[in-house]
Amino acid sequence: MKELGLYLGCVIPTEQYGYEMSIREVLPKFDMELVDLEESTCCGAPLRNVNMFTTMYLSARNMALCEKKGIDLYAPCPICHLGLIEAKENLEENPELKAKINSKLEEEDLRYEGTIELYHTLDLLHDEIGLDEIEDQVEEPLDDLTFAAHYGCNTIRPNDLDRPDDSENPQKLEELMEAIGIETEDYPEKLDCCGGQVISDHNESALTKAGEKIEAVQNQGLDGLSTICPWGHRMLDSKQDSAADTIGESLDLPVMYYIQLLGIAMGIDQSRLGLELNLSPVDKLEAIESIEEAE
Amino acid sequence: MSLIDLTSMAEPDEEQQEKIEETLEGLKEDIPDLCYQCGKCTSGCEAFILLELEPHSIMGKSRAGFIDELVNSDEIWTCMQCFKCQERCPQDLSPVRVIFALKNLAVAAGKEIPSGYQKMLQSVLGNGLIQQPKEVLNRANETRKREDFDLPPVPEPEDMDKVQQILMKATQEKLR
Numbered sequence A: 001m002k003e004l005g006l007y008l009g010c011v012i013p014t015e016q017y018g019y020e021m022s023i024r025e026v027l028p029k030f031d032m033e034l035v036d037l038e039e040s041t042c043c044g045a046p047l048r049n050v051n052m053f054t055t056m057y058l059s060a061r062n063m064a065l066c067e068k069k070g071i072d073l074y075a076p077c078p079i080c081h082l083g084l085i086e087a088k089e090n091l092e093e094n095p096e097l098k099a100k101i102n103s104k105l106e107e108e109d110l111r112y113e114g115t116i117e118l119y120h121t122l123d124l125l126h127d128e129i130g131l132d133e134i135e136d137q138v139e140e141p142l143d144d145l146t147f148a149a150h151y152g153c154n155t156i157r158p159n160d161l162d163r164p165d166d167s168e169n170p171q172k173l174e175e176l177m178e179a180i181g182i183e184t185e186d187y188p189e190k191l192d193c194c195g196g197q198v199i200s201d202h203n204e205s206a207l208t209k210a211g212e213k214i215e216a217v218q219n220q221g222l223d224g225l226s227t228i229c230p231w232g233h234r235m236l237d238s239k240q241d242s243a244a245d246t247i248g249e250s251l252d253l254p255v256m257y258y259i260q261l262l263g264i265a266m267g268i269d270q271s272r273l274g275l276e277l278n279l280s281p282v283d284k285l286e287a288i289e290s291i292e293e294a295e
Numbered sequence B: 001m002s003l004i005d006l007t008s009m010a011e012p013d014e015e016q017q018e019k020i021e022e023t024l025e026g027l028k029e030d031i032p033d034l035c036y037q038c039g040k041c042t043s044g045c046e047a048f049i050l051l052e053l054e055p056h057s058i059m060g061k062s063r064a065g066f067i068d069e070l071v072n073s074d075e076i077w078t079c080m081q082c083f084k085c086q087e088r089c090p091q092d093l094s095p096v097r098v099i100f101a102l103k104n105l106a107v108a109a110g111k112e113i114p115s116g117y118q119k120m121l122q123s124v125l126g127n128g129l130i131q132q133p134k135e136v137l138n139r140a141n142e143t144r145k146r147e148d149f150d151l152p153p154v155p156e157p158e159d160m161d162k163v164q165q166i167l168m169k170a171t172q173e174k175l176r
Ligand code: SF4
Pocket: B034, B035, B036, B037, B038, B039, B040, B041, B042, B055, B056, B059, B088, B089, B090, B091, B092, B093, B094, B095
């Protein structure tokens, strides 16, 4: 049993409940014990736009909470994961900054050393648990489906920091889908941005980004799009209707967190995977129960 | 005219001024001597077509010393933070990081920042998160809350007041 500090960040515990539910449901079946970090806060990454010192303080504080428990940290949000890695690197290179941050953490009896490993959903499933183990747990392979992958910008970039997959040709999400029976296809817009990080101040442009991406996958005739980022999922699934209105197209592409697909293939009770909260038409897919059935 | 002279013209407050100058010193290290204005960053920029962001021109202007103009511009707030510019730059430069630094400078200089970021900061000072737990809809258009799903409470520091005080001070600090 591997213990991991479950660091949820902001978007997941305040609105992307389906991601959190499926994480809590699926990972323990792979011998992962998720330990809540009850006192965690924002990772600080969104505040890079305001004040980078604050970003470093918040990131270090969250990592310190996990260090205190003596376990490694799992951040299912790629933006958090990047923020934490960037802070880790910065603090390692800059002992003075680290000391300054630690003097602030001391007020809460916390101390940041920089000793923990950080995981995201993608590397946790693909590299730690592994494709073989995943295949072993599949009860009903999701055959007859062809999906595309949305990695999210921060999952693969920037390339000067340790990211869960390659920046030019990421394939881990495809491999994970194939392990549960889903066929995959590339599409030219795969590495493009969903617009998620400018949604509050540039709503229309952000929705245009999302809409164009969904449209591209839809026009390729694929059955759906799989996500591993709560910001991306919010744009591509939760806001798919607004994205459709914005670009003036009709969009009806099922969008699902990979871990939801995995849960379904493992035969987990679908009501435990938060599927009712996917607002894209996921019940078009035969494997997905309609809301009435799930109730 | 140096970078610092330009900014000084716009910033009379002395204490604030000192802070900005120090940040600028740091920013200068990021400001590339090596950018040859090839425009590769802009050709792949996610915000170029929709929001007219041109990272290469931000690099050019930074180098030429037009920091004050940039700090006052709306342009720096259109970056989608996709990190493609850095990925594409043949000189291993990072326009996106220069843009982050410029935004930090704008905040430190007391410029009005876009409401989305103001709200995020406000919310973090409140309970530590960029937004409060939301009621969401399901596919049948019914309202759902976090509590409906058998999930533990949203994380929050035990002593949020203390964290808030630390944060208030932290936002006055600079990174370098
Ligand atoms: S890609 Fe690099 S070298 Fe070319 S203009 Fe942009 S920052 Fe300058």
